[in-house]
Amino acid sequence: MAQPNGDHNAAAKPPPTPSPLRFSKFFQSNMRILVTGGAGFIGSHLVDKLMENEKNVIVADNYFTGSKDNLKKWIGHPRFELIRHDVTEPLLVEVDQIYHLACPASPIFYKYNPVKTIKTNVIGTLNMLGLAKRVGARILLTSTSEVYGDPLIHPQEESYWGNVNPIGVRSCYDEGKRVAETLMFDYHRQHGIEIRIARIFNTYGPRMNIDDGRVVSNFIAQALRINQWLDYTPLS
Numbered sequence: 001m002a003q004p005n006g007d008h009n010a011a012a013k014p015p016p017t018p019s020p021l022r023f024s025k026f027f028q029s030n031m032r033i034l035v036t037g038g039a040g041f042i043g044s045h046l047v048d049k050l051m052e053n054e055k056n057v058i059v060a061d062n063y064f065t066g067s068k069d070n071l072k073k074w075i076g077h078p079r080f081e082l083i084r085h086d087v088t089e090p091l092l093v094e095v096d097q098i099y100h101l102a103c104p105a106s107p108i109f110y111k112y113n114p115v116k117t118i119k120t121n122v123i124g125t126l127n128m129l130g131l132a133k134r135v136g137a138r139i140l141l142t143s144t145s146e147v148y149g150d151p152l153i154h155p156q157e158e159s160y161w162g163n164v165n166p167i168g169v170r171s172c173y174d175e176g177k178r179v180a181e182t183l184m185f186d187y188h189r190q191h192g193i194e195i196r197i198a199r200i201f202n203t204y205g206p207r208m209n210i211d212d213g214r215v216v217s218n219f220i221a222q223a224l225r226i227n228q229w230l231d232y233t234p235l236s
């Protein structure tokens with residue numbers, strides 16, 4: 001997980017002073033956490049973990065690719081709130097940490113409306129960084145291996161700058177996440193915001209849309225369909 005270090009951190013200011021209540025025993029055990037995109041595949045598993053760890057969790061999601069169904073076991077829980085919200089609009093909530101996952105991750109969905117995808121990455125991340133600055137929260141961005149583009153070195157080190165196409169049909173996602181990372185580091189250097197960035201590679205597991213269009217789900221879906229075909233094909 002990329003954290004500010006080395007020359008990235010050369011001119012960072014100290015983080016904004018969080019509320020003194022933040023450090024009392026009470027608030028530590030009831031830390032308030034915002035998860036944008038929390039109704040999605042990875043976000044909903046993160047919510048499960050945060051809830052099991054006794055946190056107060058607020059999920060903001062526009063249900064573009066996620067579903068309330070992924071969170072049904074927490075709806076009505078006293079430490080859980082679910083808001084239908086598009087992160088391209090500002091959101092003002094008192095929180096201690098922000099996990100910013102809101103973004104369509106499947107090529108099928110992010111290419112459906114590329115302008116919206118890059119708005120979510122740029123304006124959505126700006127809104128979440130503005131909130132982090134306002135309330136003194138630490139913020140994590142889920143980035144992606146796509147920031148390396150079509151890498152010329154394997155495996156990619158976090159220090160690798162990538163080999164990217166700024167005008168391709170996938171650039172709304174790749175470049176969107178690159179700009180989001182830039183904004184994260186600029187808010188860290190300019191305002192001292194505590195940041196974390198996780199560049200997620202191919203993930204798969206329960207709650208992933210089967211027709212997600214990503215490599216692993218494609219492989220599994222095709223394997224399942226071939227099996228079904230074999231089941232129905234009369235043996236000659």
Ligand SMILES: O=c1ccn([C@@H]2O[C@H](COP(=O)(O)OP(=O)(O)O[C@H]3OC[C@@H](O)[C@H](O)[C@H]3O)[C@@H](O)[C@H]2O)c(=O)[nH]1
Pocket residue numbers: 036037038039040041042043060061062063064065066067085086087100101102103104105106120142143144200203
């Ligand atoms: O504009 C949008 C787009 C998407 N979203 C939400 O963001 C969530 C994204 O979850 P998905 O299941 O589509 O995707 P994943 O959980 O696999 O993606 C995760 O890993 C890859 C990262 O690039 C994504 O940012 C992270 O969410 C969904 O709940 C979707 O509804 C918004 O809230 N606003």
